[in-house]
Amino acid sequence: MRAIDAGLLVCHECHLLNPVQTEVAHQHCERCGGLLHARRPNSLARTWALLLTAAILYIPANLLPIMTVNSLGKGQSDTIMSGVIELVHLGMLPIAAVVFIASILVPTFKLVGIALLLYSVQRHQPMSPRQRIYMFRFIEWIGRWSMLDIFVIAILVALVRFGNLASIEPGMGAVAFASVVILTMLAALTFDPRLIWDNTESEHDHE
Structure with a gap:
């Protein structure tokens, strides 16, 4: 139920x-006074x-340089994938695996997973x-673990500031x-998981 x-x-x-309270047009919470909804308004459309905006930005996120390392007047720009390959070449396989999982696999899984949830609810899969x-x-x-790469870059930009000797820029x-x-x-916050159970009810009704 x-x-x-x-x-x-x-x-x-x-x-x-x-x-x-059926007699009230707009019901408010008895404790905090917040406006109550049976389901979040326009949840699917907002999600x-x-x-889709995140999917569009995911392309430049992987194609554009994520940071530039300047050393002795020479700068080297790296994308997420080129940074992972560089770590592999340097023999830092554990770090390369963490960066690859946090920066490539996790965002991809989130995009595909949320899209699958939305499609399954809307199309009664x-x-x-x-x-x-x-x-x-x-x-x-x-x-939250997808922000690992950004945290690392923020720390490096703040710590590595040695003028022309060495510096890191985002x-x-x-x-x-x-x-x-x-x-x-x-997108995960705007999606109303109660729609999953509404969808299940409608599937049972169709059966």
Whole structure:
């Protein structure tokens, strides 16, 4: 049974369960006063908009230099993938694996995973609600680790400042990559997981 079937509405702000008041046009939370909705308004449309924007920015995030290392007057720009290859050539396989997973695999999985959730809900695909909710929770949990590359660049830019001897500057690829991470995190927040159970109900009704 869903909460709405039991006559309850959950507050998005404080998560208090409020009994439905049918006589009120716009119901507010009894504890924090937040506006209550049975489902987040325009959840699918907002999530698709954020996801498509992130997918577009994902292209320059991988093609543009993410940072430039200046040493003795010479500068070398690296993209995410060229940085991973350079770490492999230097024999730093564990670090290369961490960067590859955090900067390539995780963002790709988030983009594909959120798109799959949206498509499965909208098109009533044969996918169990348990699988969908596990995927959604994993996407939410893993999202924060995508910022690992940006944190490393921020630390290096702050620490490595030796004038003409050595310096590190962030590239436009870092801006695009950070935007992708933020947008995918927002997409996961705007997606209403309760739609998964609504979708399941409609599938049962069709059967």
